[in-house]
Amino acid sequence: MNNRLIVALPLAALLAIPALAQTTSSSTDQSQPAAQSASTDSSSNATGKAPLAPPSREGFWGRVNPFARKKYVQRQTEPIRDRVNELDELTSTNSKSIKDTDSRAQAGIKMASDKADVADQHAVDAGNKATQAQQSAQQVTARVQTVESVVSNIDQYKASNQTEILFRSGQTVLSKNAKDAIDQMATAVKGQRGYIFEVQGFSSGKGQIAIGNSQKMAESVVRYLVLTHEIPVYRIYLVGMGNAPAPTDDAKAKHVSGGRVEISLLKNDLEQLSANTGAPATSADAAQQPK
Secondary structure (H helix, E strand, C coil): CHHHHHHHHHHHHHHHHHHHHHHHHHHHHHHHHHHHHHHHHHHHCCCCCCCCCCCCCCHHHHHHCHHHHHHHHHHHHHHHHHHHHHHHHHHHHHHHHHHHHHHHHHHHHHHHHHHHHHHHHHHHHHHHHHHHHHHHHHHHHHHHHHHHHHHHCCCCCEEEEEEEEEECCCCCCCCHHHHHHHHHHHHCCCCCCCEEEEEEEEECCCHHHHHHHHHHHHHHHHHHHHHHHCCCHHHEEEEECCCCCECCCCCCCECCCCEEEEEEEEECCHHHHHHHHCCCCCHHHHCCCCC
16 A cells, blocks of 8 residues: 555656646736736836736745735735825825816806906996096087077077156156065066166157257156166166157057156066076176175
């Protein structure tokens, strides 16, 4: 029995040698294409490095001996740990780059939004100023049209009020009723502009005597206007008509008996122009305003 075992062991060893040689050659053949593919794909990796190589041959005792497994595992896992650390650093760098890019993008968006808000505010201000300018232009146009209308009619006076003062024959003194009537007309033009008083005297009689008497009656009215109501003389037009015929409602003229004075208040549009444009009163008109 022992003899048989001694013969069998050498035979088994002889049979195992060819199998071990075939295994070694096959592992060598497999490592060569793997190395070639690693060199080809190294440029496409995230780290830019070649992929990990397959484990090197450890020999029979390196694969079988249990006391050598710890060092073997360390040698095999150390490149993996290094590659994992590199990937962690690369991931951290990429995260920082992404955050930095995002923060810069947000800052750019905020800056653009602020500039857009400022531009909108400037546009609103420009619109308001344009509206104000248009309103001012319309006001100026309206005032210019008013001025043109007034200037074109500056010498056109319209009758505003009229009264008649009666005198006895040969008398030139104003009665109380006559003064009241004159006061009522003169008070209405206090502080105004663009008016004149037209004073016409009429007297009975003939020729120069009638004209002189009518002149004296009209002068008494003018004197009262100037001294009592401070009406400027240049605003009063006086004329003695003598025994000129006075018109009536039935268009038939008749001569007067006794004496009378017609006082007419005439106005143009100068007062309206002053109210619209706010033009200051002249020194002559300011002197007659009540204090």
